[in-house]
Amino acid sequence: MSGLNEQQYEAVHYRGKSMLVLAGAGSGKTRVITERIAALVEREVPLDAITAVTFTNKAAKEMRQRLKKRLGKKEKKLRICTFHALGLEMIREHAALVGRSSKLAVFAESEQRAALRSVLQDLRLPSDKERIDILKKQLTAIKSGQQQDVDPRAQRICDEYDTFMQRMNAVDFDDLIVLPAKILAEHEDVRWLWRARCRHFLVDEYQDSSRTQYDLVKCLVTTEQNLTVVGDDDQAIYGWRGADAGNLFQLEKDYPALHVIRLEQNYRSTGAILSTANTLIANNSQRIGKELRSNMGMGKAVRVWQVKESDDEAERVAADLRAQYAKEDAKWQNMAVLYRAGYQARVLEIALREANVPYHVSGGLSFFERSEIKDVLAYLKLTVNMTDDLSFIRAISKPRRGVGAKTLAALSDFAATRSFSLLEACLEAPTEIRKADAMASFGRSIVDMEHGFLHLEPDTAFDQMLEASRLIGMIESEAKDEKETTRKTSNIESLRAYWLRYSEAGGQLDGFLQQIFLQSNKDEEADESSVRLMTVHAAKGLEFDHVYVVGMEDGTFPHKNALDEGRIEEERRLLYVAITRARYRLTLSMARRRKRYGQTETLDASRFLAELENKHVDWVDRDPESAGAKEEVEDSMARIREMLGL
């Protein structure tokens, strides 16, 4: 237990019912939560009475790993998972109570859209992207009971959508939180079962919880139970997505005995960096208030760069990354370039490539969002859950079997008259429906696949499925080059390996598929030795020796839309998160003119830069023009070099 400071120790060993730990960036929050769980176990609290929830799989995984080191085998019996995984567990166990079976499918966002589109079309309503966007939000609000007086038309769509999802034996991400709350509210026996399992309930990153998630917590944890909540109001950056840091304040009302502990000792960054962070965040009015303290000395001043063009900015970052690498023997993977929005990555990529700096862009399509993976998954999902019409449509269209919208509509009508799923319908499709033979043989091959997964070895079953789907042939014929084919087939090979690993541990296909949809799995950040390029959002929870925050202009960071909508404080927290990622060296940079959507705009310095006036901040080139002049010298040097043929 050594090495805990006074506040950490108190947080780990507090014996009262409810506690809020306000944990600043880099204050050892994960350590505290894992030590607290370990302490509970050592106090002989039954393992089945402890539940810890996080928001990301990564965080859950890390917590598990630490506890495994600390407790050994016992770790396996602890319930440590994401909010959504907990919800899924509850729904699976009590599926019948919400009109599902335990083999239910979890619909990712794209599938939820498709489901909504289908519902709208059935109701003969327009189903364009914009409307679906609006409805999706509205649906979330209605389902969670947030909206007061619901427009009856929206309610109708919501009800239809629910029926549709039940018929598909599917749930969406919202359902994973809403349905468990509903089950708990309506069934007393289930309520007591889960309250026993959550006798000690711990929540990480609480500032990112939504109202719905908090409602679930309240159902699960009475004031007689033990609630530990860890969070940081200054790092709440998902408000736009329904997270409500106000949940932190609400706790005090719902759990009157709440004990509050602050962790302000930071073990990550230099004094200069923390001083900058403190100065910035002090401008927010909506905060509990805390000051991070460093234990590392002042360190190097925070640099601020002002350059003329966004291209120059990227080049300068690239050059400096190289210089740091050479000078300080820093490793590439300890450096990161952070930006407000994804499109800013492109200029940086070009410059880094030019400068021969190895880099890796985080974000983009996740593994499970790639089309070839979605295709394979459609077959697998249909195999497990034959009522999943959306997977049916994807599977039967890939590869193309000459079945298009018209044929599907006919099949769908036929299915409706007999209350069949599309798969059942195609097995018995009357000959007057076009392509009836082809569809019937497709249907039989799916039934074969099901049989395979039930009776054959996992690898044989997978290979049989892949073979029968003819997806590999489709990839080979549609790819524009050899590289694309190998990329896609090796992705499928990864999925296969993943499935084999899961099945070797005794898992079934239905569990495998459910698991997958809870994992955003942004490609496991394969590249070890490379500079990381990512949005500030993606950087949360990470730390780097050297951090560059680019695009410090008004309109870029803070983002223009946030500015217009008066969401300045969240933008400020976002920069606070960015700053507190840095351990030793922080560089902020702005460009006077930025290329955006093919046009060049002239921008002012970010209002946040003005707030950083501080003796630990070094404005390397205050006057943008001087920076420009320097670039001009370099330009002419480059031209001379070119003329000399170098």
Place this chain on the structure above:
DNA sequence: AACGACATAGTTTTT
């Protein structure tokens, strides 16, 4: 059903 021309919009995105 498939393809290509045209239009349109373009923060952030744990699950």
Place this chain on the structure above:
DNA sequence: CTATGTCGTT
């Protein structure tokens, strides 16, 4: 600029 989606043509 460019990624995505819609619409019209074959």
